[in-house]
Amino acid sequence: xxxxxxxxxxxRPADKALMFRCAGPCTMGACPAxxxxxxxxxxxxxxxxxxxxxxxxxxxxxxxxxxxxxLRTQQRDGSPHLHLVAPSTGVMRTLETMHVLRLLDIVDALxxxxxxxxxxxxxxxxANQAADLVISCHEKLIDADERNRKTFGQVVDGFRKARxxxxxx
Numbered sequence: 621x622x623x624x625x626x627x628x629x630x631x632r633p634a635d636k637a638l639m640f641r642c643a644g645p646c647t648m649g650a651c652p653a654x655x656x657x658x659x660x661x662x663x664x665x666x667x668x669x670x671x672x673x674x675x676x677x678x679x680x681x682x683x684x685x686x687x688x689x690x691l692r693t694q695q696r697d698g699s700p701h702l703h704l705v706a707p708s709t710g711v712m713r714t715l716e717t718m719h720v721l722r723l724l725d726i727v728d729a730l731x732x733x734x735x736x737x738x739x740x741x742x743x744x745x746x747a748n749q750a751a752d753l754v755i756s757c758h759e760k761l762i763d764a765d766e767r768n769r770k771t772f773g774q775v776v777d778g779f780r781k782a783r784x785x786x787x788x789x
Contacts, residue, residue, distance in 0.1 A: 624644045624645055625642065625643065625644040625645055625646050625647065625649075625650055625676075625742075626642070626643045626644055626739065627640055627641070627642050627643075627646075627650050627653070627654065627739070627740040627742065628640070628641040628642075628737045628738065628739055628740065629641075629657055629737070629738060629739075629740045630736050630737045630738070631666075631736070632731060632732060633665070635668070635731045635732065636664075636665065636666055636667040636668065637666065637667070637668045637669070637670060637731050638657070638658065638661060638666045638668070638669045638670070638700065639669075639670040639672065639730055639731075640654060640657075640669070640670065640671045640672065640740070641672040641675075641730075641737065642671060642672060642673055642675065642676050643675035643676060644675075644676065644677055645676070645677050645678045645679070645680075646673075646676050646678070646679045646680070646683045647679070647680045647682065647683055648680060648682035648683060648686070648745070648750065648753055648754060648757070649742060649744050649745065650683065650740075650742050651682065651683060651686040651745075651753055651757070652743075652745050652749065652753065653740050653741065653742045653743065654686070654740070655686075655690075657740065658690065658699075658700070661700070666700045667700055667701065668700055668701045668703060668731070669690065669700045669701070669702050669703070670703045670704075670705050670727070670730055670731070671687070671702070671703070671704050671705060672705040672706065672730055673704055673705060673706065673707040673708060673711045674705060674706040674707070674708060675708070676707070676708050676710070676711050677708070677710060678710050678711070678714065679710075679711050679714055679715075681718065681757070681758060681761060681772065681775070682753060682754050682757045682758070683757075684714060684715060684718055684720065684757070684761065685756070685757025685758050685759075685760040685761045686753075686757050686760075687702065687704070687724065688720060688723070688757070688760040688761060688764055689756065689757060689760045690702050691723060691724065692760060692763075701725070702724070702725065703725045703726075703727045704724050704725065704726050704727070705726075705727055705728070705729060705730055706726075706727075706728055706729065707726065718761055718764075718765070718768060719764065719765035719767050719768060720761065720764045720765065723764060748783060751779045751780075751782060751783035752783065754775065754776075754779045755776050755779050755780055755783070758772040758775050758776045758779075759776055762776070
């Protein structure tokens with residue numbers, strides 16, 4: 621991945637679990653590939669999605685908002701339950717600063733070791749996809765806690781103006 625992150629994926633059908641093992645800095649660039657993997661699962665095939673964040677140096681606000689979006693989808697339509705596995709100190713600090721840590725399920729370990737890990741292929745999103753992702757994820761952060769509006773409201777407005785300006789050009 622261009623930003624130095626590595627994301628591995630494994631499925632445990634017996635546990636109805638999909639697992640992501642992340643390392644390095646996790647940013648918005650990984651979100652579309654992760655979302656595609658979750659959405660590719662058949663209904664009822666996966667009940668839990670785990671993100672092992674123990675080796676993650678940092679997450680950006682879009683990645684944090686992406687996690688919230690997955691949580692909101694789960695709450696709305698019975699999608700798989702989201703679990704964060706042993707987030708690093710930096711990730712915990714970021715989630716706390718964004719006032720969302722209390723909303724997330726933190727567990728100590730993956731359900732069981734898996735031998736079928738494979739690296740997730742990550743491709744950078746195009747400009748419109750990136751703008752839509754940034755807007756959506758930052759709106760989730762604002763919805764989660766109104767205190768985030770001060771920090772992320774301008775991000776949403778700026779990306780929306782840039783995106784809409786490009787579409788009308």
